[in-house]
Amino acid sequence: MALDIKTNALDQRRQTFAHIARRLGEDRPASRYEEATFDLQPGGAHHYRPTWDPAHELYDASRTGIVLADWYVLKDPRQFYYGTYTIARARMMEAAEKALSFVEKRNGFAAIAPEWQDTIRFYLLPLRHVEWGANMNACSITDLGFGAAITQATMFTATDRLGIAQIIGRIGLIAGGGQALDEGKRVWMDAPEWQPMRRLVEDSLVISDWFEMFVAQFLALDGLLYPLVYDLFDLAGQAHGASSLSMMTEFMVDWRDEVTRWIDAVLRATARESDANRDHLGRWFAHWEQRAAEALAPLATRVLGEAGIDALAGLRGELAKRAAGLGIPVGQ
Amino acid sequence: MTQNVSITLQNTDEGRGIIAAIMADNPDAVANRYPAMTKIDCPGRLVMNRETISTELGRDYDLQELNLTLVCLSGNVDEDDDRLLIAWNA
Amino acid sequence: MTTTTTQSPRAKKLGIKERYSYLTRGLDWEPSYQPREKIFPYTDYEGIRIHDWDKFEDPFRLTMDAYWKFQAEKERRLYAVIDSFAQNNGQMNVTDARYINALKIFLTAVSPLEYAAHRSYAHVGRHFDGVGPRIACQMQAIDELRHAQTQIHTISHFNKFFDGLHDPWHMFSRVWYLSVPKSFFEDAMSAGPFEFLTAISFSFEYVLTSLLFVPFMSGAAYNGDMATVTFGFSAQSDESRHMTLGLEIIKFMLEQDEGNVPIVQKWIDKWFWRGYRLLSIVAMMMDYMLPKKIMSWKEAWEIYFEQGGGALFTDLARYGIRLPKYHEIASAEKDHYSHQAWSTFYQYTHAAAFHTWLPDAGEEAWMREKYPESYDRLYAPRYAHWGAEADEGKRFYNNGLPQLCQVCQVPAFFTEANDPTRISLRTCEHEGEHYHFCSDGCRDIFLDEPEKYVQAWLPVHQIYQGNCGGATVPEVLDWYHLNGGADNLDYKGSPDEALWQSWQASKAGTGT
Numbered sequence: 057m058a059l060d061i062k063t064n065a066l067d068q069r070r071q072t073f074a075h076i077a078r079r080l081g082e083d084r085p086a087s088r089y090e091e092a093t094f095d096l097q098p099g100g101a102h103h104y105r106p107t108w109d110p111a112h113e114l115y116d117a118s119r120t121g122i123v124l125a126d127w128y129v130l131k132d133p134r135q136f137y138y139g140t141y142t143i144a145r146a147r148m149m150e151a152a153e154k155a156l157s158f159v160e161k162r163n164g165f166a167a168i169a170p171e172w173q174d175t176i177r178f179y180l181l182p183l184r185h186v187e188w189g190a191n192m193n194a195c196s197i198t199d200l201g202f203g204a205a206i207t208q209a210t211m212f213t214a215t216d217r218l219g220i221a222q223i224i225g226r227i228g229l230i231a232g233g234g235q236a237l238d239e240g241k242r243v244w245m246d247a248p249e250w251q252p253m254r255r256l257v258e259d260s261l262v263i264s265d266w267f268e269m270f271v272a273q274f275l276a277l278d279g280l281l282y283p284l285v286y287d288l289f290d291l292a293g294q295a296h297g298a299s300s301l302s303m304m305t306e307f308m309v310d311w312r313d314e315v316t317r318w319i320d321a322v323l324r325a326t327a328r329e330s331d332a333n334r335d336h337l338g339r340w341f342a343h344w345e346q347r348a349a350e351a352l353a354p355l356a357t358r359v360l361g362e363a364g365i366d367a368l369a370g371l372r373g374e375l376a377k378r379a380a381g382l383g384i385p386v387g388q
Numbered sequence: 389m390t391q392n393v394s395i396t397l398q399n400t401d402e403g404r405g406i407i408a409a410i411m412a413d414n415p416d417a418v419a420n421r422y423p424a425m426t427k428i429d430c431p432g433r434l435v436m437n438r439e440t441i442s443t444e445l446g447r448d449y450d451l452q453e454l455n456l457t458l459v460c461l462s463g464n465v466d467e468d469d470d471r472l473l474i475a476w477n478a
Numbered sequence: 479m480t481t482t483t484t485q486s487p488r489a490k491k492l493g494i495k496e497r498y499s500y501l502t503r504g505l506d507w508e509p510s511y512q513p514r515e516k517i518f519p520y521t522d523y524e525g526i527r528i529h530d531w532d533k534f535e536d537p538f539r540l541t542m543d544a545y546w547k548f549q550a551e552k553e554r555r556l557y558a559v560i561d562s563f564a565q566n567n568g569q570m571n572v573t574d575a576r577y578i579n580a581l582k583i584f585l586t587a588v589s590p591l592e593y594a595a596h597r598s599y600a601h602v603g604r605h606f607d608g609v610g611p612r613i614a615c616q617m618q619a620i621d622e623l624r625h626a627q628t629q630i631h632t633i634s635h636f637n638k639f640f641d642g643l644h645d646p647w648h649m650f651s652r653v654w655y656l657s658v659p660k661s662f663f664e665d666a667m668s669a670g671p672f673e674f675l676t677a678i679s680f681s682f683e684y685v686l687t688s689l690l691f692v693p694f695m696s697g698a699a700y701n702g703d704m705a706t707v708t709f710g711f712s713a714q715s716d717e718s719r720h721m722t723l724g725l726e727i728i729k730f731m732l733e734q735d736e737g738n739v740p741i742v743q744k745w746i747d748k749w750f751w752r753g754y755r756l757l758s759i760v761a762m763m764m765d766y767m768l769p770k771k772i773m774s775w776k777e778a779w780e781i782y783f784e785q786g787g788g789a790l791f792t793d794l795a796r797y798g799i800r801l802p803k804y805h806e807i808a809s810a811e812k813d814h815y816s817h818q819a820w821s822t823f824y825q826y827t828h829a830a831a832f833h834t835w836l837p838d839a840g841e842e843a844w845m846r847e848k849y850p851e852s853y854d855r856l857y858a859p860r861y862a863h864w865g866a867e868a869d870e871g872k873r874f875y876n877n878g879l880p881q882l883c884q885v886c887q888v889p890a891f892f893t894e895a896n897d898p899t900r901i902s903l904r905t906c907e908h909e910g911e912h913y914h915f916c917s918d919g920c921r922d923i924f925l926d927e928p929e930k931y932v933q934a935w936l937p938v939h940q941i942y943q944g945n946c947g948g949a950t951v952p953e954v955l956d957w958y959h960l961n962g963g964a965d966n967l968d969y970k971g972s973p974d975e976a977l978w979q980s981w982q983a984s985k986a987g988t989g990t
Binding site: 469 | 494549695699
């Protein structure tokens with residue numbers, strides 16, 4: 057009733073919470089993302105030191121060398137809170153589900169040239185273990201990171217990576233059943249081409265500075281791995297009739313495009329703040345990008361032949377350009 | 389004495405169908421109705437059959453959809469594609 | 479071995495168990511470039527021995543595809559209700575504005591715990607050796623974030639109209655009674671991963687949380703707050719998964735090694751008592767803050783702990799686990815718990831971000847019926863006295879600062895289990911300092927780990943030490959960001975009450 061609505065508008069005492077109004081500079085209606093994010097991580101005195109890390113407080117900004125005056129500058133341009141996140145992923149998954157069942161029903165994988173089927177099993181199925189490592193790293197940052205802005209986005213990334221590992225698992229089931237997944241794991245454990253990558257993933261799991269872990273995983277490793285596998289390997293597969301695989305990995309391509317916006321926003325805001333931050337980012341990027349390139353080289357060669365090394369060099373150039381564009385010192 | 393297991397469901401239309409299916413499949417079950425939810429107690433064990441729920445709802449029901457209706461449960465859970473069992477082991 | 483390329487075109491669809499196993503258990507590997515202990519450094523130091531992580535059974539075998547699908551559907555339904563609640567001015571249709579005070583406690587005391595749970599389940603979700611518990615904990619980590627955020631989004635609308643909800647995170651870290659939930663959860667978070675799961679997944683979620691959510695959400699429904707009912711029930715469907723994780727992890731520890739039994743029993747004893755003390759606030763919400771009442775604290779305790787918990791512990795007896803220590807004290811206190819908590823907040827509501835009031839005649843009749851042993855004898859006379867004082871314009875506020883328990887941080891207002899007229903107080907000396915407790919339960923917890931509890935940030939001590947904005951009540955309230963005269967004091971005469979009455983008047987005026 058019109059009268060009621062009018063009465064109500066007058067009765068409204070405030071538009072949003074005080075901590076949001078302080079950040080917005082005024083009391084005006086805030087977005088759901090803002091209300092779900094700002095200042096959610098408790099401040100003030102904490103009662104007990106963690107028995108598993110007595111050198112720090114439960115929430116402690118000094119767990120990384122990066123320093124930010126306000127950790128809520130690390131906003132997510134996608135404005136994901138739980139609701140928008142799950143709804144976005146459910147939509148993507150619905151499309152992936154259709155692709156998987158389409159390929160399965162029409163036996164689309166069998167239409168791929170047999171030797172390329174082997175290639176796919178070799179390069180794709182072990183990647184679910186890389187994704188599992190990424191899941192653990194994202195989870196680790198959610199545990200140790202500072203401020204709800206970065207840690208909620210890494211939480212979403214953790215479940216994303218589990219989801220991607222499981223999509224790869226389902227592709228494996230289509231491409232050869234449980235046996236193919238077992239074989240993929242054997243390759244991951246023993247094939248010489250995969251060992252530098254497995255070493256890199258295991259090393260990344262024990263990085264002690266969580267922001268360094270962020271750079272190593274999301275910028276350096278993913279920054280080379282995703283375009284190599286989901287763009288270049290996929291493109292090479294077209295000549296072998298692998299269009300059914302492209303359908304099944306579309307999720308990863310869309311995901312990479314989306315998540316890159318967030319990763320870049322985080323790094324840009326961090327680099328912008330100080331020379332010291334730029335220093336850290338530059339050093340971490342140089343180290344882990346080199347490691348990632350070395351780990352990917354044998355796979356690039358195995359899948360793309362001699363062209364692999366050049367292709368990887370091209371991707372490294374593009375990644376360096378991307379990093380430099382974010383304000384990270386590259387190549388000194 | 390046999391201990392009760394229990395399951396509490398929302399009073400939605402789906403919840404209504406699931407509750408009817410549980411009551412049909414578990415003769416010893418007792419339904420307690422509260423505002424917005426129903427708590428079903430049953431001595432020892434309680435089974436939910438996909439088949440019965442599907443018949444009640446008039447469509448193919450996936451037991452994982454229970455996620456949308458469940459409020460609370462008490463007992464050990466064992467789930468496969470066709471039935472969900474809640475039981476005390478003792 | 480090379481895999482063959484010939485697959486049957488219609489492979490048999492995998493069952494849920496088989497599929498889950500391929501898609502999750504198969505992800506992990508035995509590391510060889512980094513030592514396992516460096517990757518999983520925290521699963522040894524508590525003394526729990528696990529021989530085979532694969533024996534852990536996750537009964538809800540959710541893969542991410544199903545998780546996204548069902549959770550997105552829940553979110554769509556929930557936000558549709560939240561939007562329509564706001565558009566239809568649902569806040570005007572609750573039974574009475576006194577009800578909103580329960581939401582004030584909920585947002586400032588419970589929602590921050592959901593957030594803390596999110597972060598701590600991420601901690602254990604990274605650090606458990608086994609894939610099964612790791613994934614279950616990760617799903618709980620993201621669920622808990624959901625709960626914090628859906629609560630904020632639901633209550634955000636109430637904040638636009640009512641006082642006491644405007645600065646919840648600031649208050650959580652500073653206001654005296656909110657150190658009760660804060661210290662409770664930080665105690666669990668700062669423990670090792672196995673104790674954490676025993677504390678939160680088992681003792682809190684499985685044994686005690688039904689006492690919080692089920693009657694409270696049903697109560698919200700009864701009091702016309704459909705938005706809160708919706709987030710509550712929507713969250714409960716996740717809780718059922720969480721509770722099951724709690725039961726599975728306990729059974730897993732107990733089955734893995736006999737040496738784990740006494741450790742787990744000690745944690746169950748501790749966390750039962752910690753959780754029970756935290757719920758004193760819930761007891762008072764149920765009995766006093768719901769204008770239309772659904773069930774008494776005493777009834778809820780009987781249904782959910784004495785019966786439900788009884789069945790659980792009967793089932794666990796075969797592992798050598800018994801009911802938690804001091805459960806009989808908790809049952810003996812059920813006639814008094816909510817009344818003593820409410821009486822305390824009634825006296826200190828000038829320093830609280832919600833209102834209190836004396837029960838009206840109808841409510842007193844309900845109390846008498848639900849608490850025949852205690853209400854008329856002990857609490858009705860106290861309220862009659864305070865009522866008479868208030869009528870004379872001398873509403874009683876207690877200007878002293880209470881003695882807080884070193885462990886649960888609740889003011890020492892509980893009475894002896896066998897004598898409800900005598901305050902229960904315990905003390906001990908540790909390294910030359912005196913420490914005070916509300917009960918044997920809390921004292922035991924201190925004595926087992928004094929080096930932890932001496933660290934407690936006790937609000938009353940902190941005020942006396944000058945760390946809370948100043949030495950006077952107004953200075954402390956400022957430091958809390960508490961708007962004096964609006965957020966605090968009796969409901970009678972509050973801006974909330976005036977607003978509510980104006981709505982009632984306008985309804986009456988336009989309704990005909």
